[in-house]
Amino acid sequence: MREGHAHVIHRHDYQAPTYWIATVDLTLDLDPAKTLVTSKLAVKRNANQPHGPLVLHGEELTPLRVMIDGEPVSFRQDGNELTIDAPDRDFELVIRNTCCPEKNTALSGLYTSGGGFFTQCEAEGFRRITYFLDRPDVMAVYTVTLRADKTKYPVLLSNGNLLEQGDLDGGKHFAKWHDPFPKPSYLFAVVAADLVAREQRIRTRSGKDHLLQVFVRRGDLDKTEHAMNSLIASIVWDEARFGLPLDLERFMIVGVSDFNMGAMENKGLNIFNTSALLASPATATDADFQRIEAIVAHEYFHNWTGNRVTCRDWFQLSLKEGLTVFRDREFSMDMAGSPSARAVQRIQQVRALRAVQFPEDAGSMAHPVRPDSYVEINNFYTATVYEKGAEVVGLYQTLLGREGFAKGLKLYFERHDGQAVTCDDFAQAMADANPGSQLASQLDLFKRWYSQPGTPRVTARGQYDAESHRYTLRLSQHNGKGELPQLIPVRMGLLGPEGQALPLQWEGELASHGSETVLLLEQTEQAFHFVNVLVEPTPSLLRGFSAPVLLDDGLSDAQLLNLLQHDSDAFNRWEASQRLALNRILGAVRAGQPLVLDAAYLDAMRAVLRHPQLDAAFKAEALRLPEAAYLAEQLQVVDPQAIHTAVEAAWTQIAQALRADWEWAFEAHQVSGGYRPSAEDAGRRALANLALSLLVRASTLSGEPVWPGKAYQRVKDADNMTERFGALAALVSAHAPLADAALAHFHAQFAHDALVIDKWFMLQARAPERDGKVFERVKKLLQHPDFTLKNPNRARSLLVQFCNFNPGAFHRADAGGYVLWADQVAHLDAINPQAASRLARAMDRWATLAEPFRGAAKVALQRLAERSTLSNDVREIVTKALEVA
Incomplete structure (x- = not known):
């Protein structure tokens, strides 16, 4: 664990190394207590x-x-650091060292x-295996x-193609792997375990044959079909x-239960947290x-956007992560199929962005998509880098269109x-591939998305002149931090009083250009004028969430109801x-009122x-209330209990007033036949689960059984986890009398499945509070025989879910x-600083x-900051939090 003085690293201090490393020949003699590593470097x-x-990085190694x-x-x-007085020429360097994988509770490096x-080598784990220039x-x-x-x-696996394997004396064996593509050390991977594999051979469009393999523990093979598909x-x-x-002969995925991340894109050998890999209808929900x-998809897409082209330094992390999140979003929407299912995907993306990234943008750890400094790079695997970064990549496609974006990616x-x-290299390629585009002419303005922190706030006000049939829309932008204007595309349309789409004709033009357009907000304030608007319109702004901003459009209830009932944009x-x-x-x-x-x-x-035409999945999303975190972001001073009380009152009144409608919805949206994770079936189950939750709430309050x-x-x-877990959640959320019995039954049924027990912990940690019952339950769960801080999934399922969400x-x-939080951050930091830093973000x-x-x-x-043994991971977060006081 890294302790002591925190060294701040700045982006503008980047310098290329004095030496490069062309080839690496590694031999690992694997032993849990003492692994011998021989490294031959050109x-x-x-x-x-x-x-x-030559200054090499190394942590917890014995040279x-x-x-x-x-x-x-x-x-x-x-x-x-290991310093060697190296010659002023090319040379071969051989280093022999040992490491102790079984003591590596941080799960970074070889463990x-x-x-x-x-192994997990991103961002700086390779230095815990051998001495190296551990930089991207x-x-x-x-x-x-x-x-x-x-x-x-x-099973012995590493990156690339298998060259040879065989037996050795003393009951040992060996495998030799070669990766023909140059890669940074963070993409190195090794797996040695007793695993079984699902295999599939495919022939790609290019006519080449490839072997695909998904490796898991014995007993989990039946949960790998969805991952392979x-x-x-x-x-x-x-x-x-x-x-x-x-681009390789084979592509391998390996599942492991102890893993700090969701998955890792190591070249040709992706290592996955089992929570992001294993699924069967009996144990995984539709959301899983x-x-x-x-x-x-995300880890596979990294093969090009991250592996073949990687980051010069860690400040460029969104170059690969934001771009690849954008690509996996596009894939997921294409897989969803129907326009409605695509819209639901987008709604879920924005709901998550508002619940996590918007608060981050306004909090103590706020930073640009491309940060300017850090103490611990692990702390910058954030929603800003990933999710906002993906939104910024989406802006390229909005400005250039799908064809223009594809041309830019090709270049x-x-x-x-x-x-x-x-x-900057990515932005330049996009601009150069599309000369004459708005992006090319305003590239410096666009790149402020990378350099400015905070969420821009866009204010929109419309004025209609009935006599001249002229409509003026005034837009302004600010982010409260004194930053410069950004290039904000606002996709929009106008609706008439009966919900009809109105033609859009710019002032000074002879004809309309359809019923939808993209306005480019480039300045602090701009006005856009439309003519031949025959009725007073309702503006539909930021369609598809065309930019990651907070919008104040001043619409009345009547106008919002018009959009809800009629807008063509889902x-x-x-x-x-x-x-x-x-x-x-x-x-x-x-108002401080009920x-x-x-x-x-x-x-x-x-x-x-x-509504007979709306899809069930859309209804389930539209009927959900805003997240508490997003509600809090609208307030300058936040009373979490007041928000909680209001949200609970809203759910109760919705449950009671629409009781008959929820009964209809539950019965009408049951799914018959075998389980399928299709968008249509998942939508029906989502709406049925919401209906059941509200019916249980209403019944519990009235004492009906x-x-x-x-x-x-x-x-x-239930014959699938989505319905089973939805029913359990309905009981727990309502604090129904049968909730404890249901929890006990669920635990007994799935005690052998760690991922399902994670859900059991998570559900109790996130239950709506009532009279302190949830807090007391969480304290008891910390002492539960199944709870451990050593497994990141289990720590997240209880502590992160409770404290952060x-x-x-x-x-x-x-x-x-707060007392519980400080104590558990300290305990977890002594075991796994990366996991502790996630909890510290609460x-x-x-x-x-x-x-x-x-x-x-x-x-x-302050009590946590006073601890002398805090890791850099946690100390950076706590210090920055206290600086905002």
Whole structure:
């Protein structure tokens, strides 16, 4: 664990290394207590840099010998650096060292899990295996020989193609792998374990044959079919959409239960958290199936956007992550099929963005998509880099169109294949491939999306002149941080009083250009004039969420209802439903009054639920209330308990007032036949689960046993996890009398399945608070025999879900949640700093809290900051949080 003085790294200080490494020949003699690593490096002098010593990175290693061109040389160890007085020329460097995988609880580098060896080298894990120039711009060709006990570790894997394998003396065996493509050390991977594989041979559009393999523990093979199908679909899609083929003889995926991330895109050997890989109808929900498809696609797409072209330095992280999230989103929407299913995908993306990234943009860890400095790079694997980064990549496609974007991506690979580059290189390729475009002419303005933190706020106001039939739309932008204007595309249309789409004709033009256009907001304030607008319009702005901004359009309830009922853009129909709810909840919170939902709002929700043309999946999204985190972002001073009370009141009134409608919805949306994770079936199950949840809530409040009884029976009898877990969630969320019995039954049934038990912990951690019951339950669950801080999935399922995503239960007037948080961050930091830093982020927005929460949160932060043994991962987050006071 890294402790002590925190060194700040700045983007503008980047310098190329004094030496490059052309080839790496690694031999690993694998032993849990003492793995011997022999590294043979072809070191190339960088003539563009002054000569100096070769300084290699290394953590928790024991050096044994260092040789240059076959001769032993002296070296110096200073902390986590090994310094060698190297010659002013090319040379061969051989290093022998040992590491201890079984003591590596940080799960970074080479570690053991379930009796096997696994690696995680992004961002700086390779230095925990051997001494190296562990930075992304040092790209080398790797040959790797693994030696291990054949009985304990029958499967030996590394990147690239298998050259040879065989038996050795003493019951051992070996495998030799070669990756022909230069890669940075963060993409290195090794697996040695007792695994079984699902295999599939395919022939791609280019006519080449490939072997696909998904390796898992024995007993999990039946849960890998969906992952394999997702991988095949990803390979086909990427070659068809962007002309990017699979470039190795084989592509391997390995599942491991102890893993800090969702998955890792190591070249040709992706390592996955089992939560992002294993699925069967009995153990995985529709959301799990959808998540697995997206993550498999994401890691495969990294093969080009991240591996073949990688980052020059870690400040460019969004170059690969934002771009690849965008690509996996496009894939998921294409896989969804229908326009409605695509719209639901977009709604879910934006809901997640608002729940996590918008608060991050406004919190103590706010940073640009391309950060300017960091203490610990692991802390910048953030929603801003990934999700906002993907939104920025989406802006390219909005400005250039699908064809123009594809041309830009093609030029990007032609220029930079095999290189480590920057976000500026990507932007330049997009502009150069589309000369004459708005992007090319305003590239510097566009690139402010990479350099400015915060979420831009767009204000829109319309003025209609009935006499001249002229409509003026005035847009302005600011982000509250004194930043410069950004290039914001606003996709829009105009609706008439009856919901009809109005033709758009610019002032000074002779004809209209259809009923939808994209306005480019380039300045602090701009006005756009439309003529021949024969009726007063309702503006439909930011269609498809065309830019990641906060929009204040000042629309009335009547206008929002018009959009909800008639807008051709499904996203804006959903947005109207969210705005109607948000206005009412925030009105009650700001007034300090109990929330009472009006008949007009309830009638509008009933109309959505009963609408014969709307898809069930869309209805389920439109009828959900805004996330608590998004509600909090609308307030300057946040009282989490007031928000919780208002949201709970809203759900209760929606449940009670629409009782008959929910009964209809539950019965009408049952899915018959065998389980399929299709968008249509998943949508029907989502709406049925929402209906059941609200029926159980209404019944519990009135003391009626029928619907809680039905839910309990469904927990016992459902033939798929989506319905079973939905019924359990309905009981737990309502604090129904049968909830404890259902939880006990569920646990007993799935005690053998760690991923399902993670869901069991998560559900209880996120239950809406009532009289302190959830907080007390979480404290008890910390002592549960199945709970451990050593497994990141289990720690996230309870602690992160409670502290980061259950504000109504976490923020307590007696500061109990904050005390629990500080204690658990400290405990977890001693085991796994990366996991601890995720939990530490629960306090990013503490300074906006109302008293007494604010004062108590500050005390907890100060108490944690006073600990001398904090890792850099956690100390950076806590220090930045306290700086905003």
